[in-house]
Amino acid sequence: MEERLLKFFIAVYEEKNLTRAANKCFVSQPNISNGIKLFESKMNCTLFKRHQRGVEPTNEAHYLYPIAKRILNELNDLPNIFTKSAFKNEVKIGIADSLPQEYKLQFIKKVMN
Numbered sequence: 001m002e003e004r005l006l007k008f009f010i011a012v013y014e015e016k017n018l019t020r021a022a023n024k025c026f027v028s029q030p031n032i033s034n035g036i037k038l039f040e041s042k043m044n045c046t047l048f049k050r051h052q053r054g055v056e057p058t059n060e061a062h063y064l065y066p067i068a069k070r071i072l073n074e075l076n077d078l079p080n081i082f083t084k085s086a087f088k089n090e091v092k093i094g095i096a097d098s099l100p101q102e103y104k105l106q107f108i109k110k111v112m113n
Helices: 003-015 018-025 029-043 059-080 101-112
Strands: 048-051 054-057
Touching: 003 018, 003 029, 003 059, 018 029, 054 059
Parallel strands: none
Antiparallel strands: 048 054
16 A cells, blocks of 8 residues: 555545645646545545545545544654654663662662673
């Protein structure tokens, strides 16, 4: 599945108009139209009913839209996945103050080796 097809689908769904969706995606209207036809072919369903004044999403499009948004957001976040603090090699260990200093030092030496 191509990222650009997901973007085209989302734009057409949100704009309900191929020309406005094309402008939003910085491509020509025929490019959007062909992309939607290809996407519908890959999805094996009709996603939009075409009218003279725009398009109307089908039930399949309504179902697919939040999924496509989530996938596109995850794709956009992918380059940052290893820069988030959850993936840094930092471990914090708490040691009770009541533990004798000698045991604390032995524990720290074992952890550091």
